[in-house]
Amino acid sequence: MNRKIIRTTLSLMLILTLFCGMTTFAFAGSSYTAVPKNVAVVMDDKTENFAGYNVGGQNYFRLRDFAELLNGSEKQFNITYDNQYKAIQLWKGKAYTANGEQKQVKNLINKEARSISSKLLLDNKRIKFTAYSIEGESYFRFCDIMQIFDVYAAYDYSAEAILIDPKKDYTVQFQNTVESGYFDFLHGALLGNSDTGEILYSNNSDQKVSIASTSKLMTYLLIREAVKEKKISWDDEVVLSKTAEAYSLSEDGVVPMKAGQKVKLQDLVEAMLIVSSNESATALAEHLYGSEEKFTQRMNQRASELGLLSAEFYNPHGLPIYTPDVLSSKKQNRMSAKDLFELSRYIINHYPEVLAITEKVQLSEGSLNFTDENTNRLLFQMDGVDGLKTGTTNRAGCCLIATMPVKNGAAETRIIAIVLGAEDSTERAEKTGVLLQYGEEYYSQ
Known part of the structure; x- marks a missing residue:
């Protein structure tokens, strides 16, 4: 290649392997078993614990945890429910009002996860990402949220945590992604x-x-x-x-x-x-x-x-x-x-x-x-x-x-x-x- 993209510390796409996991089929309304999964997330030198689930090999975390983490930053977003379309509505740039619940690492048990990929709106526009409802809460993948709200993320191996920088835009360090074997097993x-x-x-x-x-x-x-x-x-x-x-x-x-x-x-x-x-x-x-x-x-x-x-x-x-x-x-x-x-x-x-x-x-x-x-x-x-x-x-x-x-x-x-x-x-x-x-x-x- 005769050009190089801007180099960043680590590739967001590595998170696809580490925290999004293997891909799986997901249809609206389908039911799956959700297995507990917890990760550490660092933003502005502050560490948060995200309590989530692994569903079919992919890791999903609470949507409101993302909203609370990014609240007050350039990438903040709000969550509402659209009764007319019976869909989750995401609003870019709007402040999120937390409900007071704390993000806690729990010894959770397996739960039922139901696909809600057909019930998502972004600023009134229909979007389609695989997401799940588990006990009434919405769960998304890190990589999808980073793409939706244009947020930079990278995995820090020494800290064993995901680093998020809301001042940077979503990007890929393509050469590292290729070297990780990301495309190797496709036809x-x-x-x-x-x-x-x-x-x-x-x-x-x-x-x-x-x-x-x-x-x-x-x-x-x-x-x-x-x-x-x-x-x-x-x-x-x-x-x-x-x-x-x-x-x-x-x-x-x-x-x-x-x-x-x-x-x-x-x-x-x-x-x-x-x-x-x-x-x-x-x-x-x-x-x-x-x-x-x-x-x-x-x-x-x-x-x-x-x-x-x-x-x-x-x-x-x-x-x-x-x-x-x-x-x-x-x-x-x-x-x-x-x-x-x-x-x-x-x-x-x-x-x-x-x-x-x-x-x-x-x-x-x-x-x-x-x-x-x-x-x-x-x-x-x-x-x-x-x-x-x-x-x-x-x-x-x-x-x-x-x-x-x-x-x-x-x-x-x-x-x-x-x-x-x-x-x-x-x-x-x-x-x-x-x-x-x-x-x-x-x-x-």
């Missing part, structure tokens, strides 16, 4: 410049791996090029097939569909990109080429034309394909992180209007009569993120291609971060977010 990771093609970081980026629903970017490209060539139109009414209906009724179904139903092509494209609708990808493929098979042939041909030599497509959506043999083979669309980067930047550079779709936090009903939130959690976690595509299968793991514009001196440039093979949606958002954060800091120097 692939990459950070690059969409405008120039410069690669800022990569790991296993040339390895051909399963890519799940990130495959839908190639499906979008073929549809967009066909619209440009006037072979089809955004206003086309697509007649749904029995195949599309079957996908919608399967365990991988996303949007309910009926054979013979007519849906606007634009709505199918948005459903495919925003909520990762597999049945929509199939309907689009059939509308353009008559069958998934013919469409897939064109996917591979177009990949070859673009020089994406690792690309290997079996369908337009990315779900596994099983052979009819007695000992069945399980085939999945495959590509390297490097080629996914090139595909993504080609689409963004030639058809930037795709971002007007992928930046939407929610799919509107439209002719599908369906609404749901975008599968890209970073849209709810980082300002500026406006795409691009998620993907998940058992073999591919959790994948994410994310992009955002960043300042580059007086100008602006765009970065793309790719994480393939994360354990779950929390890890893929977290690690892709770290790449984007580094990219933003890299170009700000």
Whole structure:
């Protein structure tokens, strides 16, 4: 690398390993066992004890303890409850009124933890971080709170405590994070410049791996090029097939569909990109080429034309394909992180209007009569993120291609971060977010 970010004493991202722990699945309303966990926190030479819990390998601490600790500082925040949305409301810059309870280290017993990730607001804006309610109290990870309120934190090994400096902003010491093995066990990771093609970081980026629903970017490209060539139109009414209906009724179904139903092509494209609708990808493929098979042939041909030599497509959506043999083979669309980067930047550079779709936090009903939130959690976690595509299968793991514009001196440039093979949606958002954060800091120097 030809530039260095500002060096700090220790990396905030090491806290992800030490105090956030291993990632785990967490769905709104899900119940887990919480095991007691206590840590020491130092701010302004004053030590506090945070009594928290380990849930599924990650450590969570009381939200009000964070609020009390930061109260009166530049990063202070208040906590209220929004009765209208039945959600926890966080307010930046507002003083927190403590309820008088002391932070005590206790020999706590295991408790039930219930996910509240769907019930969070920040200054009236919906955010999505994994958090838990334990006996009526809200618990968050250190790293998430530091990101939400833009606070610097580091782990002091000699003191065995987390140091917090509210006068500094959230940052990453990227080289230390990389050396800690943070990205090593992913199938692939990459950070690059969409405008120039410069690669800022990569790991296993040339390895051909399963890519799940990130495959839908190639499906979008073929549809967009066909619209440009006037072979089809955004206003086309697509007649749904029995195949599309079957996908919608399967365990991988996303949007309910009926054979013979007519849906606007634009709505199918948005459903495919925003909520990762597999049945929509199939309907689009059939509308353009008559069958998934013919469409897939064109996917591979177009990949070859673009020089994406690792690309290997079996369908337009990315779900596994099983052979009819007695000992069945399980085939999945495959590509390297490097080629996914090139595909993504080609689409963004030639058809930037795709971002007007992928930046939407929610799919509107439209002719599908369906609404749901975008599968890209970073849209709810980082300002500026406006795409691009998620993907998940058992073999591919959790994948994410994310992009955002960043300042580059007086100008602006765009970065793309790719994480393939994360354990779950929390890890893929977290690690892709770290790449984007580094990219933003890299170009700000």
